[in-house]
Amino acid sequence: MPRELPIDDLPDLARGAALLGAGGGGDPYIGLLLVRAELERGATITLLDPDEVDDDALVVASAFMGAPTVVIEKIPGGDEPVQALRSLERHLGRAADAIIPMECGGLNSMIPLLVAARTGLPMVDGDGMGRAFPELQMETFGVYGVSGSPIAICNERGHTALLDTGPDNHSMEWYARAVTVRMGGVAYIAEYPMTGAQVKRTAIPGTSSLALALGRVIRLAHDEHRDPFEALAGCLATTIYRFGHSLLEGKVVDVERRSADGFVRxxxxxxxxxxxxxxxLTFQNEHLMAREGGRLLAVAPDLITVLDAETAFPITTEALRYGQRVRIFVIGTPEIMRTPEALAVFGPRAFGLDADWTPVEELVRIR
Known part of the structure; x- marks a missing residue:
């Protein structure tokens, strides 16, 4: 049934979302502060399961896009994603009935919550990536037939662009990325307008609740002096992700990072x-591949995360530094992300990687 998100749950949700971000999606801390401020002013956030959304409801995905490193320098004021939503509503001639996260990882776990708090719209507990991915077409919404456009793109100055590429989600990403670069490297978007029936068919369910559960597991294990990595693996085994495993513990000995074309690569x-x-590790906003010499250890769409070796707190790609003591922790993906249709959109070849996808649980057994 519909439920209210308590303010005290925000830190756990943000921590779990940083984990599901697979190193990307942006640091959720900035978004957490914005959402907390809204709740402290008396706003409320209502979460709905996908099956609680009316079939004919209009649901809109809300997010930021661009290079996560730029968000650190261009902190959002909070109006930008709401302005994007309002612009899309005007174009459609219809008000949205609910918000849904584009992705459940990182900062993009918080932007839809901010929109929900500022507008009073409920937020669907689910998303279109089950993690974070760098490109807009890489969503289960699009994989299973929903058009990403029309899309509204807004920057911190209130400048808004509308794009409509019909069912061509690749072109939507291409043009929207160019607009975002011109807007300074980061923008806020409203996209994938869809019906409640389409949400039920295409969304990955329960991912906000999953982020909350994972963040809580990490915190409690740390507070109770238990192994947080074992706790994470145990929690994931009971979910649609099914698998979590510590790949390697050590220290960061080298990082090469650059912002280009709207991404951190x-x-x-x-x-x-x-x-x-x-x-x-190879990353494009998010970690995409882990290799040891010539041996593949994990590859997208499976999640590759870097966690603090002691606390298991996630470390984003923009926060990686030489000398950090870390643990590489890998996570499997739900069945909806493993189909041939899904792998064609966000499998290794979609990123130009010279690898074919093998489930991480099989690669771990092989090793």
Whole structure:
């Protein structure tokens, strides 16, 4: 049934969302502060399960897009995603009935909550990525037939652009990325207008609740002096993700990172403390591939995360630094993200990676 999100749950939700961000999606802390301020002023946020949304309701995905490193320098005021929503509503000639996250990872777990708090609209407990991905077409909404456009894009000056590429979600991403770059590298969007029936068919359910549960597990394990990595693996085993595993513990020995074309691209090398093993991570906003020498250890759409070795708190790609003591932790993906249709959109080849997808639980057994 519909339920209200308590303000005290925000830190756990943000921590779990940073984990599901797979290193990307932006640091949720800025968004947490914005949402908390709204709740402290008396706003409320109502969460709905996908099956509680009326079939004929209009549901709109809300998010930021651009390079996460830029968000640190261009902190949002909070009006931008609401202005994007209002612009899309005017174009459609209809008011939205609910908001849904584009992705459940990182800052984009918080932007829809901010819109819900500021507008009074309920937020659907689900999303279109089950993690964070760098491109707009990489959503289960689009994989299973929903058009991402028309899309409204807004910046901190209130400048808004509307794009309509029909069912061509790749072109939507291409043009929207160019607009975002011209807007300074980060913008706020309203996209994938869909019916409640389409939400039920295409969304990954319960991912906001999952982020909250994972964040709580990490906090409680830390507070109770239990192994947080074992606690995470145990929690994930009971979810549609089913699998979590510690791949390697060591320190960051090298990071190469650059902002280009609206993304943060680069790589990181993490070596065991004795220097006997080194794993290289490749990222485009999010971690996409983990290799040890020529051996594949994990690859998108499975989640590759870097966590603090002691606390298991997630570390985003823009926060990776030489000398950090970390644990690489990998997570499986739900069945809806494993179909041939889904892998064609956000599998390894979609990122130009020279690898085919093998489920991470199989790669761990192989190793």
């Amino acid at each position: 680069g790589s990181a090398r993490i070596a065991t403390f004795d220097g006997g093993r080194t794993v290289e």
